Amino acid sequence: MEAAQQKAAGGVPAVFPTLGSQILDEQLAGYLSYVAAVGVPDVLIVGSSRALQGVEPQALQQALAVRGYSDAKVFNLGVNGATAQVVNFMMRQLLTPEQFPKLILWAGGSRAFNSLRLDRTFAGILASPGYQAVLANQKPEFGNDRRLLVPLQPLSAYGFLALEQRFSPETYYRQFPRILGQYDADYTRFDLTGLQTSSLVSFASFARSQNIPLIFINLPLTQDYLDPDRLRREQQFQAYLQQQSRAQSFGLVDLLRQWPTQYGYFADPSHLNRYGATAIAEQLAARTDIPWTVLSQPESESG
Numbered sequence: 001m002e003a004a005q006q007k008a009a010g011g012v013p014a015v016f017p018t019l020g021s022q023i024l025d026e027q028l029a030g031y032l033s034y035v036a037a038v039g040v041p042d043v044l045i046v047g048s049s050r051a052l053q054g055v056e057p058q059a060l061q062q063a064l065a066v067r068g069y070s071d072a073k074v075f076n077l078g079v080n081g082a083t084a085q086v087v088n089f090m091m092r093q094l095l096t097p098e099q100f101p102k103l104i105l106w107a108g109g110s111r112a113f114n115s116l117r118l119d120r121t122f123a124g125i126l127a128s129p130g131y132q133a134v135l136a137n138q139k140p141e142f143g144n145d146r147r148l149l150v151p152l153q154p155l156s157a158y159g160f161l162a163l164e165q166r167f168s169p170e171t172y173y174r175q176f177p178r179i180l181g182q183y184d185a186d187y188t189r190f191d192l193t194g195l196q197t198s199s200l201v202s203f204a205s206f207a208r209s210q211n212i213p214l215i216f217i218n219l220p221l222t223q224d225y226l227d228p229d230r231l232r233r234e235q236q237f238q239a240y241l242q243q244q245s246r247a248q249s250f251g252l253v254d255l256l257r258q259w260p261t262q263y264g265y266f267a268d269p270s271h272l273n274r275y276g277a278t279a280i281a282e283q284l285a286a287r288t289d290i291p292w293t294v295l296s297q298p299e300s301e302s303g
Helices: 022-037 057-066 084-094 120-126 129-135 169-175 195-209 228-248 274-285 292-296
Strands: 043-047 074-076 103-108 214-218 251-254 266-268
Touching: 022 084, 043 057, 043 084, 057 074, 057 274, 084 120, 084 195, 103 292, 120 129, 195 214, 195 228, 214 228, 228 251
Parallel strands: 043 074, 043 103, 103 214, 214 251
Antiparallel strands: none
16 A cells, blocks of 8 residues: 555546536545545545545544554545535535545535525636546546546645644734624625535435435634634534434534634634544544445345
8 A cells, every 4th residue: 555655756647527626626536546546545535625634544644543544544525615516516526436435525515505605606617628438428537547636726635634734723814804794795695505515415325325424513613713703603403414414314414613723733713724524524434323244244244
């Protein structure tokens, strides 16, 4: 496996017509490179930039190995701006059944499920040449290269974006304006009953049909970010997740308020840095309510 993970010069080549997002294109190519070189990951992390930066796949592998899952493979397929609609599209229309993992961790938060929020990422997908290829029943292919190639962006070969910076309110707001929740467009128009929820229901049903356990991780936010207006919306989202997890039979790990003032784990008020992402990975590996046992099942049993 180590030999397969040698970095190749030149980054990851395009494997498909563009899907309207550079990071989506690169993450897709990186994932197919990983599958070709290492094999299909046992655990796949999906979601928006909060997932991309928020769950460290190598740390999760190492923590699982300590618990007896020594061969577990983990990849982070997070994409900036990935809503429920985008995640559903990526898994159902870009990947083939042979590329599916044994377990899916969907990490993120409320913004990916707000149906009144403009879905710029999916709009870019709809207008892209890659989407036309999907409509023509084409699938991305990596070819015969069996090296694990590394994207040109600062992504790891496991799909993770590691950020070093640590959030400090005293210095952060010298560079960026402080926007209160009452003026934040992601929260002022807020609907958890529309298209994004339909996409969640569709994806949860798809995961069940493939016998793939789905776990949603509601990632932490800082107290600085959770002013009264945002907190009210986030509490609505917590209740929504509880209801949906029961109705759609997916697991739920709600970590929203576990680190209100542990700013050293955050890169900004709402995104984790590499230290927070490592701590999250280690925390998840220790949880008994995540069905890690599927990782040790034979292929014929794990679906």
